[in-house]
Amino acid sequence: MRALALFLAAMLAMPLAAQDTLPPAPYAYQQLEDPAQEAKAMELMHTLRCLKCQSQSIADSDAPMAGDMRHQVRTRIAAGEDPEAVRQWLVDRYGDYVSYEPRMTASTWPLFAIPLLLLLVAGAILWKRIGRRSEGGAGELFEEADV
Amino acid sequence: MRWTLWVPLLLFAFFVGLAGYQLSQPKDEFIHSTMIGKPLPVFELKPASSSLPGVSTADFRDGKPKLLNIWASWCLPCIAEAPQLEALREAGVEIVGVAIRDKREDVDRFLEAHGNPYSRIGADHISAIQLEIGSSGVPETFVIDGQGIIRHQHIGDLRAENVPELLENLREAGQ
Numbered sequence: 242m243r244a245l246a247l248f249l250a251a252m253l254a255m256p257l258a259a260q261d262t263l264p265p266a267p268y269a270y271q272q273l274e275d276p277a278q279e280a281k282a283m284e285l286m287h288t289l290r291c292l293k294c295q296s297q298s299i300a301d302s303d304a305p306m307a308g309d310m311r312h313q314v315r316t317r318i319a320a321g322e323d324p325e326a327v328r329q330w331l332v333d334r335y336g337d338y339v340s341y342e343p344r345m346t347a348s349t350w351p352l353f354a355i356p357l358l359l360l361l362v363a364g365a366i367l368w369k370r371i372g373r374r375s376e377g378g379a380g381e382l383f384e385e386a387d388v
Numbered sequence: 389m390r391w392t393l394w395v396p397l398l399l400f401a402f403f404v405g406l407a408g409y410q411l412s413q414p415k416d417e418f419i420h421s422t423m424i425g426k427p428l429p430v431f432e433l434k435p436a437s438s439s440l441p442g443v444s445t446a447d448f449r450d451g452k453p454k455l456l457n458i459w460a461s462w463c464l465p466c467i468a469e470a471p472q473l474e475a476l477r478e479a480g481v482e483i484v485g486v487a488i489r490d491k492r493e494d495v496d497r498f499l500e501a502h503g504n505p506y507s508r509i510g511a512d513h514i515s516a517i518q519l520e521i522g523s524s525g526v527p528e529t530f531v532i533d534g535q536g537i538i539r540h541q542h543i544g545d546l547r548a549e550n551v552p553e554l555l556e557n558l559r560e561a562g563q
Binding site (some may be wrong): 261262263266267292305306309311312313331332333334335336338339379 | 419420421422423432460462468488489490491513514515519520521522524525558
């Protein structure tokens with residue numbers, strides 16, 4: 242019984258990180274009634290960056306501002322907005338910083354292009370070497386002893 | 389000796405140089421609003437204090453540039469910037485406040501203790517206006533021109549040297 246009381250008390254604990262004394266926004270800690278919408282909101286919240294605690298997503302953070310951001314995400318999705326439109330709404334205000342979803346932009350395209358380029362170069366080198374060896378006959382890829 | 393042997397070393401030197409350059413640059417940890425040059429959202433906030441009216445978008449469209457100060461009574465740097473806001477008010481600047489996640493009695497107590505430079509203060513209980521204008525903390529001060537367009541953002545508490553800067557920003561916004 243005592244353990245149950247303690248457990249219930251722990252369930253009711255308020256986040257310690259809160260600096261203000263106001264209760265959290267209505268949808269900061271409450272899920273949406275529609276499970277499909279809640280799943281969409283949750284998926285989006287895991288890819289949005291908390292502005293107060295910059296290595297956490299807003300889904301992970303107990304900062305009051307992250308709670309207010311979750312409230313915005315949930316109410317907008319409940320109103321029928323597309324998750325990507327909600328992301329764009331935040332990116333319009335805070336820049337790419339707020340999103341963990343990588344995007345191809347004028348400054349990020351080398352991150353996508355360089356691996357492709359390196360693969361091509363590696364492929365070309367391999368092609369050249371293997372081609373040269375099979376031509377040579379004696380310089381087969383595998384020596385007989387290896388097989 | 390083939391010249392291609394030097395390529396990996398040159399690449400390595402390039403990355404060391406790049407890392408060294410980036411390390412020597414001052415780090416900017418602020419998240420700047422990307423709403424500069426854009427209009428304020430349409431909003432209406434109830435009064436946050438007992439003495440001053442609330443805030444709506446229309447209050448910013450009277451042709452006169454103003455400061456929009458995002459603050460809270462629970463925010464310690466907001467106490468530090470109170471004298472600077474007072475100096476701006478004495479210079480004839482209208483300062484509109486938005487109190488984030490704040491209670492009326494706490495706001496009243498803060499104004500009593502640290503002075504009241506505001507013409508109005510709106511209550512934003514769920515940081516909605518803060519998120520709308522791309523502000524990521526308290527205190528932040530925005531310069532809003534007479535048409536309600538966001539012209540400048542100052543992140544963090546105002547220091548003495550920021551007062552002339554903001555006056556200059558307000559003058560530019562008034563042109």
